[in-house]
Amino acid sequence: MFARAAIRSFTRQSTRTALFYTTExxxxxxxxxxxxxxxxKVAMRAKDKERLAVVKGILSDLTYLEKSPQAPAQVTDSVIQQLIQKSIKKRQEAALSFAGAGRQDMADQENKEAEMLKVYLPQAMTSQEIEAEVRRVVKEQGATNAKDMGKVMKELGSLDPARAPKKDVSDMVKKVLAEL
Incomplete structure (x- = not known):
């Protein structure tokens, strides 16, 4: 009986030590x-139910993303920002639907929630900044027509999608290449 207790104690200690000294x-x-x-926590302490619901919704979406089969290898700020952008887009589309159905109160609520989420996004690039970057890459790649769009988009892949949405970049590439 004493030996079992000693083994359990040793096992617990070695496990703790292994966790403490691990190089991983x-x-x-x-x-x-x-x-x-x-x-x-701030929203809970302030009893701000609207903000709390919105922020918990983002955490819920993030948990769902982490458990999905398409989950990224590592969750980064950029992944979270893309998730927030999707959530904002959903709210804006819902606001348009509500406004079209004559429910302005619900549309205002959706717009308010979208504004709450925009706080977590970095300052977006202006269309002039996106255009300048696109023109620089087009010049570097020597692109001359729409067939070169793939090369240009591949090079522009390094742009942070939270600051410059892919759709905006794609539209700008089409516009710049059409002008050539």
Missing amino acids: TAPATPQLLLRIKADV
Whole structure:
């Protein structure tokens, strides 16, 4: 009986020691995720139910994304920002539907929630900044017509999709290439 207790004790201690001295590091938590979790606490303390519902919704979407088969290898700030952009887009589309159905109160609510989410996104690039970047890449690649769009878009893939949405970049590439 004493031997079993000693083995259990040794096993617990060695497990603790192994965890403490392990060389494996956990992936860093994205700063945006930490900010969102802190905002949940702030909203709870302030009893701000609307903000709390919106922020918890983002955390729920993130949890769903992490458990889905299409989950990225590592959740980064950029992944979270893309998730927030999708959520904003859904709310804007819902607001348009509500406004079309004569439910302005619901449309206003959806727009308000979209504005709450925009706080978590970085400053978006203006269309002039996107155009300047597109023109620079077109010049570097020597693109002359619409057939070269793939080369240009591949090079522009390094742009942060949270700052410059892919659709806006694609539209600008089409416009610039059409002008050539």
